[in-house]
Amino acid sequence: MGIKEGxxxxxxxxxxxxxxxxxxxxxxxxxSLQFQNLNEEKRNIHLEVVRGGRRVEVSIxxxxxxxxxxxxxxxxxxADGVLISGRSLAIDESNMTGxxxxxxxxxxxxxxxxxxxxxxxxxxxxxxxxxxxxxxxLRILLNALISHYREDLHFMR
Numbered sequence: 483m484g485i486k487e488g489x490x491x492x493x494x495x496x497x498x499x500x501x502x503x504x505x506x507x508x509x510x511x512x513x514s515l516q517f518q519n520l521n522e523e524k525r526n527i528h529l530e531v532v533r534g535g536r537r538v539e540v541s542i543x544x545x546x547x548x549x550x551x552x553x554x555x556x557x558x559x560x561a562d563g564v565l566i567s568g569r570s571l572a573i574d575e576s577n578m579t580g581x582x583x584x585x586x587x588x589x590x591x592x593x594x595x596x597x598x599x600x601x602x603x604x605x606x607x608x609x610x611x612x613x614x615x616x617x618x619x620l621r622i623l624l625n626a627l628i629s630h631y632r633e634d635l636h637f638m639r
Contacts, residue, residue, distance in 0.1 A: 529560060532606075549609045557600045561609045565592040568605020573598050 527542045532550035542560050545551070551560060553571065565571060571587045575598045584601050587594065594607050 527558075527560070529557075545609055547609050547611065551607050551609060552604070553594075553600050553607055554604045555600055555602060559594045559596055559598045559600070559607070562596050562611040563594050563607040563609045565594060566606050566608050568603060570603035571600065571605040572602035574601045 525542075528539055529542065530537055530539050530552065531545065532538075532552075533540075533546075533548075540549075545561050549561075550566065551563070553559065553568070559573070565587045568587060572584045573587055573594065575585055575595060576582050577597055577599075578595050585591065587605070
């Protein structure tokens, strides 16, 4: 068996290895896309807000300043706001402050931060600031600055 007939064995092994690599890569890519879609769906929380005097169900991404959001035990505070009514409302701000202390919210300390959890009680909050708008504003501002100073930046290279 010489080189003319022996290349079949080497070519077959190389083809099998390349085929396995391609199939595995495609499978991993599809799996990562499914995981990404599932993760986005998990983050898209729907909640009930009072908007214009009526209760409506909206996505967390559609909350606007001025919405009134009811809060119950186990809920995550979806935006920065002010407590407008509540009974024994206790907030776990550990993911914001790093302290494992529970803060009781009332008229003396009515401010609620996005991302905190309701540990006890219930209440309603008025949305005063929404983080997604803040990041959108920063992106618009940064793009405006870059486009304004683009020529200056070009000369700096």
